[in-house]
Amino acid sequence: MKIIIRLCLYSLLFCSSLPFFGSGTDQILIPLSNPDKPGTVSINHYKGSIHVTGYSGKTVMITANYRNPTNSNGMKLISSSAVTLSATEKNNVVVVKVNSYRRTIDLDIRVPYEFSLIISNDDNGDILVRDVSGVFELNNNNGDVKLFNVSGSAIISTIDGNILTDFINVDPEMPMALSTIEGQIDMNLPGNANISLKMRTEYGEIYSDFNINIDKRKINIRKHKNTRSTNITLDGWTYGKINNGGPEYLIKTLNGNIYIKKKK
Amino acid sequence: MKKEIIEKWMAEFLSPDISEGEKEELKGKLIQSGYDKFELEDMENLYSMLDEIDVPETSNKLDMNFYRSLELYKDAISDKSSHFGAFISSIFKKKYVLRFTYSLTLVVFGWYLGSWSGRIDNNNVKIQLMSQEISQMRQVMIYTMLDQPSAMKRIKAISYADEFENVDDKILNTFLDTLNNDPNPNVRLAAVEALSRFPDIQFVREGLVKSILKQESPLVQVALIDLMLKLKEKASKKELTRLLENRDLNYSVRSKTQETIRLL
Incomplete structure (x- = not known):
C-alpha cells in the first residue's frame, strides 16, 4: 500500500514537472504501478478531440494541443493562462483532468496495447481509438466515435455523431451497446464472431453482408411473481443472430442507417 | 438254489400241519439241496422236543412295566413332533x-x-x-454488478434479468433506480428495455412516466417517449408537455415528443 501511495506521489511530481509552458502543447508521461498488467485511462473532456493509440511502451503518454481560438487573428498561441493538464495514477487506473471547459483542447494519448478507456466528450471533436485491446466506454455528444483495429468490447453513445467500429476480435462474453440519435452506425465484425443482435432505427435502414438469422417479430413473454400476470409484446426491434448467437449487441439510432459488415 | 426258498422248505418240513406225503416230498427236495437224511431227522426230533419245554408265565408287573415304557416312549415322540416338528412341517x-x-x-x-x-x-x-x-445468487450478483464502476458490467447485470422467469419488485425498483441515476446513457437504455417488459405493474409504469423529466440524454428521452407511445400511456401527456418547455431539448427529441403527444 505504501509503495502504491509513493508511486502516486512520484507520478504526480513527475507529471507536474513535465508540461511545456507557452508552446501551446502540454505533455505528461504517467508510469504505471504494474507496467505488465492492463490498465485504464479515464477522461472527462468538454471540448476538443481525443485520439488514443496503442503502442509498445509501458507508460501512458498524454499530449494536449490547444486549438487556436477563433479570435487569434491568425497568430499562434504563445502562452496560456494556467496549467490545465494533470493526471493521477493508482493501481494502473489513470485519471486525466483537462480544463477544456473554456478552450478547445485536442488530446493525443499513447497507451500500452492492452488498455481500457472510459472517455466522455461534449463538443468540438471526435473520439478516435486505434490499435488497442480492452473495454471501451465512449460517449461523445456532438462528434463521431471511431474505433480502428481494436479488440474487446465497446459501449458507445453519441447524439449528433456517427459511430464506426472496426473490431479484429470481440470478447465472446461481453455485450455491447452502440447508440446515436442523428448519426449512422457502422459496425465491422470478424466473420467468425458469435453474436446476438438487437437493432432499431426509426427513420433509417439496416444493412448487412453477414448471413444474419433475422427474427423480426420476437415475442417477449414475461411473468411477474406477485401479480402472476403474463405480458406478451411485439416490439419494434429487429433481432438477429450472427453464426451461433452470443452476447447481445444493442444497436440503436433514430435518424441514421445501421451497417453490420463482415471484416475482410 | 436260493437260500430263502430252502429255508422256507425247511420251515414247512418242520411244521406239524403238513401231510406225510408233503413231508416226504419236502424231505426229498431238502436232501437234493445238500441236507443230510440224518441231519433232517435230528432237526425234526429237536423241533418236536421244543414243544415239550415249559414256558414260564409272564408276570402282570412285567406287562405293566412294558406298556408304561411304551406309553412314555410314545408320548416323548408325539411331544417332539407336536411342537417343533409340527411347526417345521407346517411351514413347508x-x-x-x-x-x-x-x-x-x-x-x-x-x-x-x-x-x-x-x-x-x-x-x-x-x-x-x-x-x-x-x-437469490443471481439477484445478489445483479446488485453487486450494478454497483461496479464498469458500464459494461452494469449492462451485463441488466441483461442477466432477461434470463429470469420471475422478477420481483426489488429488482424492478433497482432497475428504476439505475434508469434515473446511472451515469452512462447506454446503461439507462438497457434499464428502459428491461423495464418495458413489465408494463402491467403499476409502479413500473408510474416510474417510467416520472423518469421522462429526469433524463438529460436525448438517447434515453427518445427511448422513454417511444415506450409511452407503445404502451399508449395517456398519463404521460403532462410530462411530455413539460419536456417541451425545456429550451435545450434536442431537435429530434422535440419533434418526436410533439408527434407522440398528438398520437396519444
Whole structure:
C-alpha cells in the first residue's frame, strides 16, 4: 500500500514537472504501478478531440494541443493562462483532468496495447481509438466515435455523431451497446464472431453482408411473481443472430442507417 | 438254489400241519439241496422236543412295566413332533410357503417403493432449494454488478434479468433506480428495455412516466417517449408537455415528443 501511495506521489511530481509552458502543447508521461498488467485511462473532456493509440511502451503518454481560438487573428498561441493538464495514477487506473471547459483542447494519448478507456466528450471533436485491446466506454455528444483495429468490447453513445467500429476480435462474453440519435452506425465484425443482435432505427435502414438469422417479430413473454400476470409484446426491434448467437449487441439510432459488415 | 426258498422248505418240513406225503416230498427236495437224511431227522426230533419245554408265565408287573415304557416312549415322540416338528412341517406345507413368499415380496417391494419415493421427494426439495438459491445468487450478483464502476458490467447485470422467469419488485425498483441515476446513457437504455417488459405493474409504469423529466440524454428521452407511445400511456401527456418547455431539448427529441403527444 505504501509503495502504491509513493508511486502516486512520484507520478504526480513527475507529471507536474513535465508540461511545456507557452508552446501551446502540454505533455505528461504517467508510469504505471504494474507496467505488465492492463490498465485504464479515464477522461472527462468538454471540448476538443481525443485520439488514443496503442503502442509498445509501458507508460501512458498524454499530449494536449490547444486549438487556436477563433479570435487569434491568425497568430499562434504563445502562452496560456494556467496549467490545465494533470493526471493521477493508482493501481494502473489513470485519471486525466483537462480544463477544456473554456478552450478547445485536442488530446493525443499513447497507451500500452492492452488498455481500457472510459472517455466522455461534449463538443468540438471526435473520439478516435486505434490499435488497442480492452473495454471501451465512449460517449461523445456532438462528434463521431471511431474505433480502428481494436479488440474487446465497446459501449458507445453519441447524439449528433456517427459511430464506426472496426473490431479484429470481440470478447465472446461481453455485450455491447452502440447508440446515436442523428448519426449512422457502422459496425465491422470478424466473420467468425458469435453474436446476438438487437437493432432499431426509426427513420433509417439496416444493412448487412453477414448471413444474419433475422427474427423480426420476437415475442417477449414475461411473468411477474406477485401479480402472476403474463405480458406478451411485439416490439419494434429487429433481432438477429450472427453464426451461433452470443452476447447481445444493442444497436440503436433514430435518424441514421445501421451497417453490420463482415471484416475482410 | 436260493437260500430263502430252502429255508422256507425247511420251515414247512418242520411244521406239524403238513401231510406225510408233503413231508416226504419236502424231505426229498431238502436232501437234493445238500441236507443230510440224518441231519433232517435230528432237526425234526429237536423241533418236536421244543414243544415239550415249559414256558414260564409272564408276570402282570412285567406287562405293566412294558406298556408304561411304551406309553412314555410314545408320548416323548408325539411331544417332539407336536411342537417343533409340527411347526417345521407346517411351514413347508405348500400354502404357507406361498403366503410367506408373497408377504416377503410385499415387504421388499414396499421398502423399495418407500425408499424410492423418499428419494424423489428429497430430490424435488433439493432442486427447489437449489433453484431458489440460484435465483437469490443471481439477484445478489445483479446488485453487486450494478454497483461496479464498469458500464459494461452494469449492462451485463441488466441483461442477466432477461434470463429470469420471475422478477420481483426489488429488482424492478433497482432497475428504476439505475434508469434515473446511472451515469452512462447506454446503461439507462438497457434499464428502459428491461423495464418495458413489465408494463402491467403499476409502479413500473408510474416510474417510467416520472423518469421522462429526469433524463438529460436525448438517447434515453427518445427511448422513454417511444415506450409511452407503445404502451399508449395517456398519463404521460403532462410530462411530455413539460419536456417541451425545456429550451435545450434536442431537435429530434422535440419533434418526436410533439408527434407522440398528438398520437396519444
